[in-house]
Amino acid sequence: MSKSSIKTIGVLTSGGDAPGMNTAIRAVVRACSYYNLNSIGIREGYDGLINNQLSKLDARSVKYIINRGGTFLKSARSDEFRTKEGRMKAYQTIQENEIDALIIIGGDGSFRGASVFYEEYGIPFIGIPGTIDNDIFGTDYTIGYDTALNTAIEAIDRIRDTATSHNRVFFIEVMGRDAGFIALNSGIGSGAQDILIPEVKDSLEELFSSLEKSEISGKNSSVVVVAEGEELGNVYELANATKEHFPDYDIRVTVLGHIQRGGSPSCMDRVLASRLGIAAVEGLTEGKTNVMAGLQSNKIVFTSIEEAIKKHNEIDKELIKVAEILAR
Numbered sequence: 001m002s003k004s005s006i007k008t009i010g011v012l013t014s015g016g017d018a019p020g021m022n023t024a025i026r027a028v029v030r031a032c033s034y035y036n037l038n039s040i041g042i043r044e045g046y047d048g049l050i051n052n053q054l055s056k057l058d059a060r061s062v063k064y065i066i067n068r069g070g071t072f073l074k075s076a077r078s079d080e081f082r083t084k085e086g087r088m089k090a091y092q093t094i095q096e097n098e099i100d101a102l103i104i105i106g107g108d109g110s111f112r113g114a115s116v117f118y119e120e121y122g123i124p125f126i127g128i129p130g131t132i133d134n135d136i137f138g139t140d141y142t143i144g145y146d147t148a149l150n151t152a153i154e155a156i157d158r159i160r161d162t163a164t165s166h167n168r169v170f171f172i173e174v175m176g177r178d179a180g181f182i183a184l185n186s187g188i189g190s191g192a193q194d195i196l197i198p199e200v201k202d203s204l205e206e207l208f209s210s211l212e213k214s215e216i217s218g219k220n221s222s223v224v225v226v227a228e229g230e231e232l233g234n235v236y237e238l239a240n241a242t243k244e245h246f247p248d249y250d251i252r253v254t255v256l257g258h259i260q261r262g263g264s265p266s267c268m269d270r271v272l273a274s275r276l277g278i279a280a281v282e283g284l285t286e287g288k289t290n291v292m293a294g295l296q297s298n299k300i301v302f303t304s305i306e307e308a309i310k311k312h313n314e315i316d317k318e319l320i321k322v323a324e325i326l327a328r
């Protein structure tokens with residue numbers, strides 16, 4: 001679609017919610033206003049597109065949301081959009097409402113959906129990476145990740161206070177089913193004795209020797225941060241195995257869970273979401289489609305959706321070394 005033919009942009013949030021999604025919607029809507037485009041909010045992800053749950057948005061409709069967690073448009077996992085019939089209904093909604101292009105704020109699943117839809121109906125779209133996991137290729141950071149890290153270290157700091165008071169070993173599970181970014185960074189940021197992530201092959205022997213080392217060096221409490229997707233075992237299994245090996249240890253488990261998804265977005269996330277929201281609108285007006293707007297080395301970069309979905313962000317080996325050096 002040529003530059004001049006885009007008059008109305010529809011925006012939706014889809015998949016797992018992340019702090020900063022509201023900030024991104026606000027940026028999209030205000031950028032549309034700046035460039036004299038209409039913006040339409042689509043509620044509940046792809047379900048809203050299928051069921052025609054739309055509302056026109058203007059610069060004032062997005063006031064007071066820059067600092068609010070979650071997404072005021074609501075998010076959804078839509079089974080219907082996975083079907084041809086569902087996507088046909090979505091296309092009808094787009095035609096009836098004269099939507100020329102879409103901005104999809106979500107994770108790789110949402111981008112996969114957008115890509116299938118694009119192949120079938122050719123509606124231009126740009127993706128904005130909104131997920132706390134930071135597991136999307138083509139951007140150094142995803143929206144929500146920084147906030148989740150800050151929430152995690154605040155929680156771990158509190159747990160450490162009680163761990164130190166009772167000579168305890170705490171196993172703390174943080175989010176990340178496929179990726180260890182939250183675990184590795186929150187573990188370093190909170191001074192964890194050990195950090196277990198799916199990208200690194202761990203062993204119980206190494207874990208036990210790390211805990212032993214910490215005891216010998218005079219530590220009277222330890223925190224072990226475990227990513228949800230750790231392959232050696234889940235946080236309870238790891239805690240049980242450790243208790244069997246060290247029957248004298250007072251071991252506790254905390255699963256941080258959904259608190260990592262909520263809360264007011266950090267300044268980093270607000271700035272990121274603001275920049276990516278504007279970049280997505282500008283990208284569409286310049287004729288870009290089937291791409292994701294991301295930030296690399298602090299510059300806006302567009303990556304093909306195919307790459308964003310298929311490739312993976314690698315864990316930085318230097319960070320693993322940092323964690324090892326500091327745990328003594």
Ligand code: ADP
Binds near residue numbers: 014016106
């Ligand atoms: P996230 O975007 O957080 O990774 P999901 O993986 O749940 O979340 O994907 C969000 C939604 O995207 C799904 O509920 C579905 O509606 C849509 N989607 C994902 N994959 C496909 C696909 N292959 N075809 C059509 N729609 C899809």
